[in-house]
Amino acid sequence: MIAFTAAEIADITSGRLLADPQLTPGSVVTDSREAISGSLYVAKPGENADGHAFVEAAFSRGAILALTEREVSDATGRSYPAVVVEDAVLAMGALAAEAVRRIRERRQSAGEPFTVIGITGSAGKTTTKDLLAGILSGEATTVAPQGSYNGEVGVPLTVFQAGYDTRYLVIEMGATGIGHISYLCTMVRPEIGVVLGVGTAHAGEFGGVDNIAVAKGELVEALPADGTAVLNLDDPRVAAMASRTKAAVLGFSSRNAAAEGPVVRALQLDTNAAGHPEFDLGLPGEEPVHVASRLIGEHHVANLLAAAAAAHAAGVPAERIAGSLSSQTAASRWRMERTERPDGVTIINDAYNANPESMRAALRTLADLGRGRRTWAVLGAMLELGDESIREHTAVGTQVVRLNISRLLVVGREARPLYVSAIQEGSWGEECIFAETADEAFEILEAQLEPGDLVLFKSSNSVGLRHLGDRIALPPKTPATANEGSELL
Numbered sequence: 277m278i279a280f281t282a283a284e285i286a287d288i289t290s291g292r293l294l295a296d297p298q299l300t301p302g303s304v305v306t307d308s309r310e311a312i313s314g315s316l317y318v319a320k321p322g323e324n325a326d327g328h329a330f331v332e333a334a335f336s337r338g339a340i341l342a343l344t345e346r347e348v349s350d351a352t353g354r355s356y357p358a359v360v361v362e363d364a365v366l367a368m369g370a371l372a373a374e375a376v377r378r379i380r381e382r383r384q385s386a387g388e389p390f391t392v393i394g395i396t397g398s399a400g401k402t403t404t405k406d407l408l409a410g411i412l413s414g415e416a417t418t419v420a421p422q423g424s425y426n427g428e429v430g431v432p433l434t435v436f437q438a439g440y441d442t443r444y445l446v447i448e449m450g451a452t453g454i455g456h457i458s459y460l461c462t463m464v465r466p467e468i469g470v471v472l473g474v475g476t477a478h479a480g481e482f483g484g485v486d487n488i489a490v491a492k493g494e495l496v497e498a499l500p501a502d503g504t505a506v507l508n509l510d511d512p513r514v515a516a517m518a519s520r521t522k523a524a525v526l527g528f529s530s531r532n533a534a535a536e537g538p539v540v541r542a543l544q545l546d547t548n549a550a551g552h553p554e555f556d557l558g559l560p561g562e563e564p565v566h567v568a569s570r571l572i573g574e575h576h577v578a579n580l581l582a583a584a585a586a587a588h589a590a591g592v593p594a595e596r597i598a599g600s601l602s603s604q605t606a607a608s609r610w611r612m613e614r615t616e617r618p619d620g621v622t623i624i625n626d627a628y629n630a631n632p633e634s635m636r637a638a639l640r641t642l643a644d645l646g647r648g649r650r651t652w653a654v655l656g657a658m659l660e661l662g663d664e665s666i667r668e669h670t671a672v673g674t675q676v677v678r679l680n681i682s683r684l685l686v687v688g689r690e691a692r693p694l695y696v697s698a699i700q701e702g703s704w705g706e707e708c709i710f711a712e713t714a715d716e717a718f719e720i721l722e723a724q725l726e727p728g729d730l731v732l733f734k735s736s737n738s739v740g741l742r743h744l745g746d747r748i749a750l751p752p753k754t755p756a757t758a759n760e761g762s763e764l765l
Contacts, residue, residue, distance in 0.1 A: 277302065277304065277436045277438070277439065278374075278375040278379065278436075278438070278440070279300050279301075280300065280301070280371065280375075281297060281298055281299065281300050282295045282296060282297050282298070282299040282300070282357070283298070285316070285371065286359045288371055288374050289343070289359060289361045289367035289370050290361070291359040291360055291361040292359065292361075293359055294347060294355050294356075294357065294358045294359070294360060295357030295358060295359065296357065299340055299341050301314055301315060301316035301339075301340060301341050302314035303315045303316070303436070304316045304318060304368075305317055305318070305334070306318045306320055306327065306433065308327075308330035308331075308333040308334035308337065308339075309333070309337070311333075311334040311337040311338055311339040312337065312338050313340075314338065314339075314340055315334065315337075315338060315339040315340065316339065316340075316342070316343060317330075317331065317335070317339040317342045318342075318343045318364050318365075319331055319334075319345070319348070319364060320364040320365050320368075320429065321345070321364070327364070328344060328348055331344065331348045331358075332348075332350060335356060340357065341357050341358065341359070342356055342358040342359075343358070343359050343361060343364050343367055344359070344361070344364065345360065345362065345363065345364050346360060347360055368428075368429065369428060369431075369459070369463050371432065371436075372431065372432035372435035372436065372463050373463045375435050375438065376392065376435055376438075376464050376465060379438060379440055379442060379445075380465075383440065388443075390442065390443065390445070391444050391445070391467050391468065391590055392445045392465060392467055393408065393445070393447065393466060393467070393468040393469075393586055394447045394448075394457075394461065394464065394466035394468070394469045394470065394495050395408070395446070395448050395449060395470040395472070395582075396448075396449040396450070396492050397470075397473045397474075397475075397492065397514075398472070398473050398475030398492075398631060399472065399475055399629070399631055399633055399634045400472045400473065400576075400578060400579045400582070401424070401426060401450065401472065402421075402423070402426075402611065403579045403606070403608070404470065404472060404583050404586075405420055405421060406420070406604070406606070406608055407579060407580060407583035407600075407601060407604060408420075408446055408470075408586050408587060409446050410600050410601075410603075410607065411583060411584075411587040411592060411596070411600040411601070412444040412446065412590065414596065414600055415592055415596070416443035417442050417443050417444070418442070418444040418445075418446065419434065419442050419444070419445050419446070420445075420446035420448075421433075421434040421447070422434075423608055423609075424450070424608070425448065426450035427450050427451075427456075427460075428456070428459065430450075431448075431449070431460050431463060432463070434448075435447075435464065444590065445464065447460070447464050449461075451492070451494075454487060454491045454494075455491075455494070456491065457492065457495050457498075458494040458497070461494065461495060462498070465498075466498065466503070467499065467502075467503040467504070468499075468506065468586055468590060469495040469496050469498070469504075469505050469506065469521075469523070470506040470582050470585070470586050471492050471493070471495060471505070471507055471508060471517060472508055472578060472579070472582055473508055473514060473633065474488050474489045474492055474511060474513040474514055475488070475631050475632065475633040475634075485513075489513040489516075489517075492514070492517075493517045493520050496517050496521035497521060499521055499522070499523035500522075500523065501522045501523060502524075503523035503524070504524050504525075504526050505518070505523045505524070505526070506526050506527075506582060506585045506586050506589060507525060507526070507527050508527075508528060508529070508578060509528065509529040509535040509539065510529050510530060510531050510578065525538070526538050526539075526540065526560070526585050526588070526589055527539040527540070527585075528540040528541070528578070528582055528584070528585045529541055529542075530545055530555075530581060539558075539560070540557070540559055540560070540584055540585040541558040541581070542556075542557065542558075542567075542577050542581055543555060543556040543557075543558050544556045545574075545577060547574050550572075550645075551572045551573055551641055551645045552568065552569050552570055552571065552572065553569050553573070553574050554566070554568045557584055557594065557597070557601075559588050559594050559597070560588070562588075563594070565594045565597070566602075567580065567598050567601045568602045570602070570603070570604065570605045571604075571605070572606075572612040572614055572624065572641060572645075573612055573637060573640075573641035574637075574640070574644075575634070575637030575638075575640075576612070580601055583601065584597050584601060587600075609628065609742075610627055610628035610742040611628055612625075612626045612641070613625045613626070613745075615749040617749065617751055617752070618751050619751070619752055620727035620728050621725050621727065621728070621729050621730075621731065621748075622649075622729070622730045622731065623733070624638075624641075624642065624730070624731065624732045624733070625733045625745035625749065626638045626732065626733065626734050627733040627735045627737075627739070627740075627741040627742035627744075628737055628742055629736060630657075630658045630735050630739075631658055631736075632658060632668045632671065632672065634734075635655070635658060635672050635734055636672070636675060638734050639653060639681065639734075640679065641732075642681060642730065642732040643679040645730060646681070646682075649730045650726065650728065651681045651683070651729075651730050651731075651732070652683045652685060652725075652729060652732065653676050653681050653683070653684050653685070653734070654685045654687065654717065654721070654731060654732065654734070654744070654745075655672070655676075655684070655685070655686055655691060655694060655734050656686075656687045656690075656734070656736065656739035657669070657690035657691040657735060657736055657739050658672075658691075658735070658736055659690070659738060659739070660736070665690075666693045669693040669694040669697070670693050670696075670697040672694050672697075673686075673695065673697030673700075674697050676694075676703070677698050677703045682707070683706070683708075683709070684698050684709070685709045685710075685711060685717055685720060686708075686709070686710050686711070687711050687712075687713070687714055687716075687717045687735070687739070687741060687744070688711075688712070688713070688714075688735075688739060691739075692710065695708060695710045714740060714743070714744045717744060718744060718747055721748050722748075722752070725748070725752075731748065733745035733748075
């Protein structure tokens with residue numbers, strides 16, 4: 277990370293210094309359990325716990341400085357070394373912004389390029405981020421988020437991993453309201469911005485899909501005139517964002533043959549028997565190059581094209597883009613993660629997140645892969661849909677039946693409309709089952725799964741079906757023999 281002294285941190289954050297001005301942390305953490313020797317611990321308030329309660333724990337693990345919103349003392353009444361600020365999260369953002377400024381300034385003065393790439397969208401952000409980071413890391417030093425670090429805390433934590441040797445900084449940008457992405461852009465100042473799609477995820481929080489489009493478009497509005505906006509031309513709301521940016525526009529499309537301007541395309545698109553998409557990648561000004569992806573599901577084509585377009589905008593040659601995309605597997609967990617059990621049961625765990633668009637895509641993949649096999653859709657609620665929740669869950673239940681998926685197991689009260697709609701569409705008896713809890717669903721699956729079954733797990737993150745998928749992915753227990761665990765008589 278870029279080194280800041282305690283005095284600099286206080287100056288950048290307009291904080292009150294309660295420490296040796298020359299203290300210089302070597303890392304930043306927001307979880308006291310992750311503190312190591314030399315860490316700066318950020319004591320941010322949380323939904324379930326106040327970080328100030330863990331200052332002592334952070335220092336016991338090696339932290340040398342805290343960023344706090346009030347003075348914190350040890351058992352003897354002595355204050356822990358700290359910079360006290362009004363808002364710890366905003367102070368993190370100010371430090372991250374200064375870190376990016378220093379990296380850009382240092383590298384530009386040395387004649388070395390530095391490119392920040394922002395990625396947003398209602399679905400696919402993390403997969404696209406992983407793919408793009410995979411391409412760019414083969415070219416030069418690249419920093420990208422861990423998992424789904426994409427908010428006002430995650431973005432600064434990603435920035436703090438960058439140093440003066442960083443060539444590419446990839447930033448995933450999430451939002452739960454208008455203005456959030458604009459704030460993140462002010463922090464990192466991206467030159468390339470990727471917008472994947474405008475879906476109904478978080479529609480309840482935003483007050484409608486149109487407001488989601490407003491929020492996602494903040495990324496392209498923040499780009500400089502010499503930057504590049506990478507837009508999904510298969511999504512009309514995203515395509516319309518071309519009018520909201522002064523940057524050059526590079527589109528990507530797998531379906532819109534009439535799309536004009538520079539467009540990245542998937543030509544001769546097909547999906548093989550294992551569910552992996554293959555196509556000829558058409559980049560502007562380049563001969564088509566073949567991509568044989570190792571990701572599962574045709575819905576990943578948009579993510580592959582977006583990553584290719586961003587890498588092309590960053591100057592990576594077509595052959596190296598295609599080679600990287602063809603070699604990469606899913607880098608983050610619970611995103612179409614496939615596990616083959618020894619007994620022949622196949623698990624596809626895609627339960628890190630869910631919205632109507634990603635749910636439909638996952639179910640289509642299940643149906644395509646499951647030809648000739650018994651298929652299970654183990655589904656939980658899609659959260660934060662607001663007034664559209666019942667309608668969207670009902671539509672998914674109908675889709676499950678129309679795709680001829682063999683078994684539907686719905687987990688949790690919030691997802692019950694999905695179960696009801698499947699029954700009304702003509703699925704009943706053993707074909708459609710409702711479980712109140714994940715534990716109940718586990719017992720059902722343990723009892724009913726058979727060799728050759730293909731099982732999809734899909735729900736919003738906080739529903740937790742990804743953990744149920746992990747439990748089911750473990751090899752089934754071998755029944756104990758008659759004498760096992762007993763004495764011989």
